[in-house]
């Protein structure tokens with residue numbers, strides 16, 4: 031049975047563990063680099079990415095997290111977890127923050143505004159219906175949420191949503207020498223997959239809909255099947 035690690039430094043890790051329990055999967059809390067060993071996959075939850083980065087630094091987790099992501103095992107970042115996995119984050123008030131990276135995208139940390147602009151909306155996610163049949167809509171819970179401004183060519187877009195009218199104007203790039211650029215599209219990307227990486231700007235663990243967790247578990251099964259196939263190839267050669 032798959033063992034799914036949940037980064038348990040801060041944020042909604044208990045809710046992810048409960049969501050995993052609901053579908054009969056064992057989740058384990060991860061706070062130290064050595065606890066990543068032996069896991070089949072990892073969830074990086076939502077919370078507050080600056081605080082999470084400080085705690086990750088304190089526990090010397092960044093090198094081990096990067097190794098885990100580049101090792102090819104499935105990793106799912108929700109909200110602050112998505113920010114952690116992005117190759118580039120914009121929208122910080124001060125300086126930069128350390129990121130795990132791996133996901134070829136630019137994310138805006140607080141795209142939808144402040145805590146007061148948190149919202150829920152229906153999202154259309156054809157991939158969820160493709161896997162399980164039934165309805166392709168799911169409830170997106172956006173809490174001081176980030177969004178994905180740009181993706182690289184290897185990134186599959188799973189969901190986007192309309193940009194709410196009450197959102198503050200978002201400056202994509204500014205600062206020394208850079209021209210100020212404002213986000214002007216009327217939709218924005220909120221869920222993507224790139225190989226072993228799944229990322230959602232919203233919080234499926236705060237709903238009773240288990241389809242996202244099952245979707246992630248399927249990525250886990252795919253990756254284990256691949257590892258087994260590679261093993262049997264190498265032992266037969």
Ligand code: GLN
Nearest residue numbers: 076077078079109110139
């Ligand atoms: N925008 C938050 C951040 O910068 C993330 C919010 C969340 O995870 N709910 O970390």
